[in-house]
Amino acid sequence: MFHDDKYWTSQRKRIFLPRDSINLNAGTLSPTPVPVMESLGNMRRQQAAVPSDFLWRQMPSLLNRARKSLADYVNCSTSNLLLLPNVTHAINLAVDSLKLEPGSEILTTEHEYGAMLLCLRRVAVERGWRIRTAPIPYKTEDPADLVAALEKAIVPETKVLFFSHVLSTTGTVLPAADLCSMARRHGLTSIVDGAHAPGMIPVDLAKIDADFYAANCHKWIMAPIGAGFLQMRPERKTTLRPPVVSWGWGYKAEEINADSGCGGSNWHLDLEFAGCTERCPQMVLPDVFEFRKSLGTEDAIFQRSRDLSTFAREHLGSLGFAPATPANTLLSGAMTAFEFPRVDPIPYRDRLWREHQIECPITFAADRCFLRVSTAWFVTRNEIEKLGVAIKTLNAI
Numbered sequence: 001m002f003h004d005d006k007y008w009t010s011q012r013k014r015i016f017l018p019r020d021s022i023n024l025n026a027g028t029l030s031p032t033p034v035p036v037m038e039s040l041g042n043m044r045r046q047q048a049a050v051p052s053d054f055l056w057r058q059m060p061s062l063l064n065r066a067r068k069s070l071a072d073y074v075n076c077s078t079s080n081l082l083l084l085p086n087v088t089h090a091i092n093l094a095v096d097s098l099k100l101e102p103g104s105e106i107l108t109t110e111h112e113y114g115a116m117l118l119c120l121r122r123v124a125v126e127r128g129w130r131i132r133t134a135p136i137p138y139k140t141e142d143p144a145d146l147v148a149a150l151e152k153a154i155v156p157e158t159k160v161l162f163f164s165h166v167l168s169t170t171g172t173v174l175p176a177a178d179l180c181s182m183a184r185r186h187g188l189t190s191i192v193d194g195a196h197a198p199g200m201i202p203v204d205l206a207k208i209d210a211d212f213y214a215a216n217c218h219k220w221i222m223a224p225i226g227a228g229f230l231q232m233r234p235e236r237k238t239t240l241r242p243p244v245v246s247w248g249w250g251y252k253a254e255e256i257n258a259d260s261g262c263g264g265s266n267w268h269l270d271l272e273f274a275g276c277t278e279r280c281p282q283m284v285l286p287d288v289f290e291f292r293k294s295l296g297t298e299d300a301i302f303q304r305s306r307d308l309s310t311f312a313r314e315h316l317g318s319l320g321f322a323p324a325t326p327a328n329t330l331l332s333g334a335m336t337a338f339e340f341p342r343v344d345p346i347p348y349r350d351r352l353w354r355e356h357q358i359e360c361p362i363t364f365a366a367d368r369c370f371l372r373v374s375t376a377w378f379v380t381r382n383e384i385e386k387l388g389v390a391i392k393t394l395n396a397i
């Protein structure tokens with residue numbers, strides 16, 4: 001059944017995806033499942049009706065339940081896990097916690113997400129550090145090449161290795177566990193931007209064992225917008241500084257605080273609670289995982305996406321677009337990039353949408369331009385064919 005297109009097509013009515021629009025961009029955000037939206041609506045109605053009761057008495061257990069469901073999904077402990085609005089927030093927390101000597105270096109790749117590079121640059125400028133972006137082998141099929149390239153780039157000043165688990169430019173999946181263990185061997189702190197990984201590929205945080213691992217739930221997991229997380233090694237916990245001070249500051253971090261308004265310990269309160277804010281997108285995470293279970297096993301969901309990315313690779317390849325993402329299943333998932341002529345990305349992307357109702361981004365890195373095709377389970381082969389027709393039409397003009 002899980003290899004049958006009809007099964008997956010029949011499930012499309014369970015998500016908010018307009019019939020006449022094509023979403024090849026789960027890499028930015030996914031459409032929300034209908035049952036999750038219903039839970040979100042119910043939760044918000046509760047919040048609207050009895051706001052103080054909701055904040056004081058209902059939220060702590062709802063947040064504990066959400067943290068637990070996420071911790072089980074990515075295999076970590078809730079005591080090292082923060083529920084946050086998004087990966088940007090999470091990376092900012094991790095990066096701000098670094099304490100390095102002036103002259104230290106943060107080593108990263110030439111494929112990082114621009115906003116995260118800006119976050120690194122701000123601390124580097126303020127604290128007298130240097131950011132160095134290392135080239136990584138393009139289209140290699142061997143994970144060891146990627147580890148070797150970054151290992152070779154380490155110099156005595158390098159103190160931190162920052163990389164994306166899945167490159168937002170080419171969709172390449174970096175060997176996160178190998179990179180983190182290599183970083184540890186060299187005494188480096190590892191910070192992983194996992195924005196695209198959970199929900200797109202299996203993510204086992206115990207195996208990856210990063211100093212900090214940050215990610216989103218509103219991309220491939222399909223949570224509503226406003227759900228991300230930061231997980232870390234226990235010894236990193238007390239290095240974090242909340243960007244906003246509220247009720248969590250100055251308490252014993254590990255003490256469980258039943259009245260905290262956000263469940264968990266005072267540490268969670270300190271870093272998650274920035275006064276009264278809307279946290280329902282995080283609290284419906286258990287419903288999101290229920291929805292995924294109702295679709296099929298995680299393996300079935302990943303396999304469906306992989307089947308579609310293989311089809312995209314073959315079909316767009318036959319139209320003359322060379323895949324930029326490795327074919328090795330250890331280095332690829334459900335985001336496949338294709339080498340693309342140099343176009344102005346935003347107007348081109350907007351024309352794809354306005355003229356063809358197709359959402360599909362153009363990305364840039366290391367002097368190359370890519371068409372990045374996200375094949376989430378709800379995509380159809382016919383939609384990938386329509387993308388081929390649309391780009392041929394647009395490129396002919």
Ligand SMILES: Cc1ncc(COP(=O)(O)O)c(C=O)c1O
Pocket residue numbers: 027028086087088089112113116164166167168193195196216
């Ligand atoms: C690699 C990477 N990191 C970080 C982000 C930022 O995600 P958000 O805006 O949800 O925080 C993105 C968004 O696409 C991304 O691709």
